[in-house]
Amino acid sequence: MTKFLISVTVIPIVILLALGISMSPAMISILTGVIPYVVFVILLAGFAYRIVIWGKAPVPFRIPTTCGQEKSLPWIKANPVENPAGPPGVLGRMAQEIFLFRSLFRNTSVKIIGGRPVYDGAKWLWLFGLMFHFSLLIVAIRHLRFFTEPVTPCVGMVSALDGFLEIGVPTLYLSDIALLAGLTFLFLRRVIIPQLRYISLVTDYVVLLLIAGVAVTGLLMRHFFPVDLNALKTMAMGWVTFAPVASGNISVIFYIHLCFVFILMAWLPFSKLMHMGGVFMSPARNLANTSRMKRHINPWNAPVKVHTYVEYEDEFRDKMKAAGLPVEKE
Amino acid sequence: MSFAKIPKPDDLINIDYAPPASEWTKTPVDFRPGTWSYSTAAKNLVSLGLPNPRAWQPTDEDWKLPENWKQIILDGMKERLEKYRSFRLFMDICVRCGACADKCHFYIGSGDPKNMPVLRAELLRSVYRRYFTMSGKRFGKLVGARDLTVDVLKEWFYYFYQCTECRRCSVFCPYGIDQAEITMIGRELLNLVGCNINWVLEPAANCFRTGNHLGIQPGGIKDMLEFMADDIEDRTGVRVDVPLNKKGADILFITPSADYFADPGTYTCMGYMMLFHEIGLNYTFSTYASEGGNFGLFTSHDMIKRLNAKIYAEAKRLGVKWILGGECGHMWRVIHQYMDTMNGPADFLMEPVSPITGTRFENARATKMVHITEFTADLIANGKLKLDPRKNDHIRLTFHDSCNPARAMGLFEEPRYIIKNACNHFFEMAEDTIREKTFCCGAGAGLGNDENMEMRMRGGMPRAMAVRDVVKKHGVNRLGCICAIDRATLTTLMDYWVPGVSVMGVHELLANALIMTGEKKRTTDLRGDEISE
Numbered sequence: 068m069t070k071f072l073i074s075v076t077v078i079p080i081v082i083l084l085a086l087g088i089s090m091s092p093a094m095i096s097i098l099t100g101v102i103p104y105v106v107f108v109i110l111l112a113g114f115a116y117r118i119v120i121w122g123k124a125p126v127p128f129r130i131p132t133t134c135g136q137e138k139s140l141p142w143i144k145a146n147p148v149e150n151p152a153g154p155p156g157v158l159g160r161m162a163q164e165i166f167l168f169r170s171l172f173r174n175t176s177v178k179i180i181g182g183r184p185v186y187d188g189a190k191w192l193w194l195f196g197l198m199f200h201f202s203l204l205i206v207a208i209r210h211l212r213f214f215t216e217p218v219t220p221c222v223g224m225v226s227a228l229d230g231f232l233e234i235g236v237p238t239l240y241l242s243d244i245a246l247l248a249g250l251t252f253l254f255l256r257r258v259i260i261p262q263l264r265y266i267s268l269v270t271d272y273v274v275l276l277l278i279a280g281v282a283v284t285g286l287l288m289r290h291f292f293p294v295d296l297n298a299l300k301t302m303a304m305g306w307v308t309f310a311p312v313a314s315g316n317i318s319v320i321f322y323i324h325l326c327f328v329f330i331l332m333a334w335l336p337f338s339k340l341m342h343m344g345g346v347f348m349s350p351a352r353n354l355a356n357t358s359r360m361k362r363h364i365n366p367w368n369a370p371v372k373v374h375t376y377v378e379y380e381d382e383f384r385d386k387m388k389a390a391g392l393p394v395e396k397e
Numbered sequence: 398m399s400f401a402k403i404p405k406p407d408d409l410i411n412i413d414y415a416p417p418a419s420e421w422t423k424t425p426v427d428f429r430p431g432t433w434s435y436s437t438a439a440k441n442l443v444s445l446g447l448p449n450p451r452a453w454q455p456t457d458e459d460w461k462l463p464e465n466w467k468q469i470i471l472d473g474m475k476e477r478l479e480k481y482r483s484f485r486l487f488m489d490i491c492v493r494c495g496a497c498a499d500k501c502h503f504y505i506g507s508g509d510p511k512n513m514p515v516l517r518a519e520l521l522r523s524v525y526r527r528y529f530t531m532s533g534k535r536f537g538k539l540v541g542a543r544d545l546t547v548d549v550l551k552e553w554f555y556y557f558y559q560c561t562e563c564r565r566c567s568v569f570c571p572y573g574i575d576q577a578e579i580t581m582i583g584r585e586l587l588n589l590v591g592c593n594i595n596w597v598l599e600p601a602a603n604c605f606r607t608g609n610h611l612g613i614q615p616g617g618i619k620d621m622l623e624f625m626a627d628d629i630e631d632r633t634g635v636r637v638d639v640p641l642n643k644k645g646a647d648i649l650f651i652t653p654s655a656d657y658f659a660d661p662g663t664y665t666c667m668g669y670m671m672l673f674h675e676i677g678l679n680y681t682f683s684t685y686a687s688e689g690g691n692f693g694l695f696t697s698h699d700m701i702k703r704l705n706a707k708i709y710a711e712a713k714r715l716g717v718k719w720i721l722g723g724e725c726g727h728m729w730r731v732i733h734q735y736m737d738t739m740n741g742p743a744d745f746l747m748e749p750v751s752p753i754t755g756t757r758f759e760n761a762r763a764t765k766m767v768h769i770t771e772f773t774a775d776l777i778a779n780g781k782l783k784l785d786p787r788k789n790d791h792i793r794l795t796f797h798d799s800c801n802p803a804r805a806m807g808l809f810e811e812p813r814y815i816i817k818n819a820c821n822h823f824f825e826m827a828e829d830t831i832r833e834k835t836f837c838c839g840a841g842a843g844l845g846n847d848e849n850m851e852m853r854m855r856g857g858m859p860r861a862m863a864v865r866d867v868v869k870k871h872g873v874n875r876l877g878c879i880c881a882i883d884r885a886t887l888t889t890l891m892d893y894w895v896p897g898v899s900v901m902g903v904h905e906l907l908a909n910a911l912i913m914t915g916e917k918k919r920t921t922d923l924r925g926d927e928i929s930e
Binding site: 073117120121122123124125126127128129130132133134135136137138139140142143144145146149150152164168170171173174175176177179182183184186192196260261262263264265266267268269270271337339341342345346348349350351352356358359360361362363364365367368371372373374375376379380382383386387389390391392393395 | 407410411412414415416420421446478479480481482483484485486489490491492493494495496498499500505510513515516519530531532539540541564567568569570571572573574575578605606607608614615616619620641642643644684685698699702703706707710711714732733734735737738739741742756758759760761762763764766771774775778803804805806807808809810811814827829830833834858859862865866
């Protein structure tokens with residue numbers, strides 16, 4: 068529980084930081100004029116650095132985890148996706164993994180009932196996990212309207228679809244609800260399920276809290292404490308055109324929002340959020356099961372000390388002859 | 398096999414999944430009798446040239462580590478982080494979602510949270526963070542980093558030798574993080590400072606010198622095979638050949654030495670010999686490469702390569718066309734995923750073609766080694782075998798997918814095809830417990846020793862209970878498998894959890910049903926049990 072309490076302190080710290088900034092025009096201009104570039108550089112460089120480090124480490128052996136029938140005899144039906152025999156299968160497998168969370172969909176839970184283990188489907192993690200990730204993606208796409216002029220058409224379309232229920236003014240986005248639901252689920256299961264609490268690190272909570280901070284302040288701005296959208300757009304366009312403009316004091320909530328976003332972005336390359344890049348590189352998933360069909364090369368394959376047949380026969384020659392076994396040297 | 402020292406099944410099944418009150422970093426490892434394996438005898442380390450041979454046991458306070466042990470481990474980690482993308486990635490991207498937690502047979506059977514794959518990996522990951530990441534170096538505990546201490550090392554030893562490298566967690570992980578890979582690296586690191594177990598390294602040392610895990614010398618192998626030929630003649634009236642070290646054979650046959658050493662593996666071996674005789678296969682066993690299994694897999698990548706090298710070397714010396722491999726689990730992990738890369742290319746061999754059916758085994762065209770169930774399934778599909786499944790009518794069979802053929806190859810249908818052609822009473826276990834979701838026997842990866850008995854019975858519990866269900870539902874009395882370790886360890890597991898169920902290889906089942914040319918009227922199966930007719 069201590070870890071959880073430590074992690075919660077991140078919320079007041081970020082809020083206080085943003086409050087402090089909002090009181091000084093000079094600080095505001097740093098937050099909106101300099102920090103965005105610093106954060107963006109950290110994010111890009113950090114991300115690239117991590118990918119390069121992973122990419123530099125070779126994959127010495129072909130070790131996919133196979134989850135379906137191998138390609139063998141022609142009359143045996145192989146499973147080309149769960150056990151790919153070539154690039155198209157791998158592509159299919161990775162697409163399933165990335166867009167549908169295939170492996171998480173297999174999730175089960177186990178209980179001992181009546182003196183035996185009973186396995187039950189446990190799809191909640193998959194459902195809320197998928198909801199959470201997809202809504203994050205949609206929210207990110209919607210934000211592109213601040214960074215493009217004229218607004219890219221597909222961004223408008225996504226927003227329209229996302230808000231098609233037309234509840235309230237301004238329209239409530241479905242992705243916002245899904246995002247909050249997903250966050251709540253992921254957070255509560257970490258706090259409530261004893262096993263999950265046991266394996267959780269401070270950082271596991273902090274990540275969720277930071278995202279929650281971003282989401283909640285965003286929603287507050289949209290539905291309760293409206294901010295000047297034109298000023299926001301001008302500022303955002305200033306960032307992307309490398310001509311940051313002084314924005315004046317937009318609103319405290321907005322600065323809190325920005326602080327959460329920037330901390331999250333700058334921390335991302337150093338955190339477990341790198342799973343977003345790593346998932347593409349997992350040798351257990353992204354290799355075809357062609358280990359016996361095609362020789363896989365290990366770049367550092369080095370000679371090792373072996374016990375040769377000659378050494379073996381030298382030791383056992385007499386016994387081999389006595390047993391009537393053929394030998395190389397009489 | 399004595400179960401006297403371990404709790405009764407009715408007590409063992411009361412598993413508490415509630416984690417302890419103290420944090421895992423503050424819960425020291427407890428070497429409880431029955432849950433760990435003896436250390437390696439010094440002589441075995443010496444004969445393999447491995448570091449730090451000495452007399453010690455895990456329960457000792459002082460493990461007699463080399464003075465600079467910590468540096469050795471950290472240097473070893475650094476080296477492996479640069480050599481294995483899998484290792485580096487798996488250290489970095491886990492989000493601790495916990496999907497793997499209750500997929501591990503050792504966790505299901507023990508409730509010990511450090512047997513959750515995620516936490517077993519954290520044992521290593523926490524040290525990785527402390528010494529190899531910026532945030533870990535700076536923020537330490539706050540970001541889940543911890544110092545490498547003797548206690549941490551002891552914890553590694555206890556839990557990396559409580560993982561059978563079965564890869565079930567990897568099936569469920571959204572990123573495919575494979576605890577087998579982490580355990581393999583963890584064991585490599587432990588090996589650098591001489592912390593390893595005898596049940597792994599004695600077989601490895603034997604295999605290095607005599608060609609097989611059991612240390613059987615050339616004459617002994619011949620005697621055992623001849624003895625089996627006698628038994629076959631007794632049951633069938635047919636005398637089969639025992640080709641050994643034969644130059645000019647078409648095919649080199651490699652199987653785990655356990656198959657010619659002890660029941661019930663011997664019956665499977667008799668099955669191979671009867672099959673090869675019946676189809677007139679020009680093959681040979683080898684005494685130099687008399688082991689399919691490879692306990693190097695449970696030691697280090699180097700050791701895999703050192704032991705595996707014999708297979709291609711012997712195939713080259715004997716001048717065979719290609720290699721056929723018997724029923725074994727981890728052996729096939731090595732053959733399928735490591736052999737060609739480590740000791741290939743096998744350009745001196747020919748692309749495998751069945752001399753009986755003409756089928757080209759295209760899936761093995763580079764490695765040039767075919768799995769016996771692929772070979773036999775092809776024979777049956779082409780009508781080359783006369784089978785009378787009624788000869789197995791006294792057997793009500795279920796089938797255990799062995800971890801490695803399942804999750805490192807995807808060999809599901811071949812054995813089932815043979816089974817369905819060789820017997821009339823076949824029943825699958827529950828879906829959550831077979832194929833890619835199969836449960837380990839609980840004693841693979843070198844853990845199948847007597848001193849580790851409680852942990853074996855715990856780890857094997859999920860498999861055993863799935864068997865018990867089909868026993869109750871369908872009156873199953875036999876457990877089939879394609880793994881030599883299974884044949885030994887599942888037998889013990891059944892005796893403990895599901896008495897009355899015995900274990901057999903698929904080729905024993907096949908040979909029971911095989912009608913051989915010139916055979917007498919068979920009244921018993923290969924075991925000498927009456928056939929019901």
